[in-house]
Amino acid sequence: MRRTLAALAAAALSAPTAAPAAEARGKTEITWWGHAAFTVKTPGGTVLAIDPFFGNGKSPRKDLAQTIEKVDYVLVTHGHFDHVGDAVALGKRTGAKLITNFDLGKALVGAGYPEAQAGFETLGNVGGAIQAGDATVIMVPAIHSSGFTDERGEHGGGSPMGFVIQVKGGPVVYHTGDTDVTMDMKQIPERYGRVDVMLACIGGHFTMDPRGAALAASYVKARTVVPMHFQTFPVIPGSPEALQAALKGGAKVQVLEPGVPAAF
Numbered sequence: 001m002r003r004t005l006a007a008l009a010a011a012a013l014s015a016p017t018a019a020p021a022a023e024a025r026g027k028t029e030i031t032w033w034g035h036a037a038f039t040v041k042t043p044g045g046t047v048l049a050i051d052p053f054f055g056n057g058k059s060p061r062k063d064l065a066q067t068i069e070k071v072d073y074v075l076v077t078h079g080h081f082d083h084v085g086d087a088v089a090l091g092k093r094t095g096a097k098l099i100t101n102f103d104l105g106k107a108l109v110g111a112g113y114p115e116a117q118a119g120f121e122t123l124g125n126v127g128g129a130i131q132a133g134d135a136t137v138i139m140v141p142a143i144h145s146s147g148f149t150d151e152r153g154e155h156g157g158g159s160p161m162g163f164v165i166q167v168k169g170g171p172v173v174y175h176t177g178d179t180d181v182t183m184d185m186k187q188i189p190e191r192y193g194r195v196d197v198m199l200a201c202i203g204g205h206f207t208m209d210p211r212g213a214a215l216a217a218s219y220v221k222a223r224t225v226v227p228m229h230f231q232t233f234p235v236i237p238g239s240p241e242a243l244q245a246a247l248k249g250g251a252k253v254q255v256l257e258p259g260v261p262a263a264f
């Protein structure tokens with residue numbers, strides 16, 4: 001088991017650099033920045049930043065919000081600090097539009113997210129589909145909480161959510177957000193297509209644990225599961241090894257190396 005995971009991690013490390021440039025074209029690049037933070041670059045060049053908490057302990061680029069070249073859309077699943085992260089700084093610097101629920105969108109504008117980049121075009125709620133360049137971002141249910149706190153105090157953060165991202169000419173990517181496994185997940189492949197890449201929380205305590213995530217992966221018919229939201233803090237101990245054991249040979253587990261893009 002360990003050896004398999006090590007091999008997967010090594011493959012994730014070497015694949016992007018080993019692939020010739022021509023082969024990399026037409027691929028969707030997903031980079032994990034630790035915790036629930038990812039950037040996704042589509043074949044058309046659209047860059048999405050999801051739950052951009054770049055200051056987490058696993059992140060190799062804690063200054064990414066100040067240095068990243070281009071972000072077109074910032075996606076935030078819910079209002080907690082470890083998911084909102086650097087969203088406001090990213091929005092100010094890159095001009096990225098904000099994709100989240102309406103209530104959290106308003107709270108983030110109050111915290112300084114540029115209002116012109118957080119309008120009806122990209123704020124929605126569960127069930128909504130937002131066009132984001134050559135990707136469609138669908139807001140799907142998550143069972144969690146979503147309060148947002150800043151120096152002004154506490155604000156309602158609306159409905160927590162996950163995102164199903166349909167990339168044109170590319171994979172269906174599902175970022176679960178923070179959630180337990182739900183029966184609602186069974187609708188995802190039926191309504192939005194079989195999930196190619198599931199970015200799944202596995203830490204437990206605040207979210208589903210590895211066994212829950214394995215069940216969730218079966219519900220969405222995931223081909224590949226990329227574990228996230230584990231071991232950033234001692235209280236979320238779930239491990240990729242436990243996920244792989246619970247999957248019983250179903251979906252493939254791919255552990256991403258923080259900061260190293262993987263092609264899908």
Ligand SMILES: [Zn+2]
Binds near residue numbers: 036080083178206229
């Ligand atoms: Zn969280």
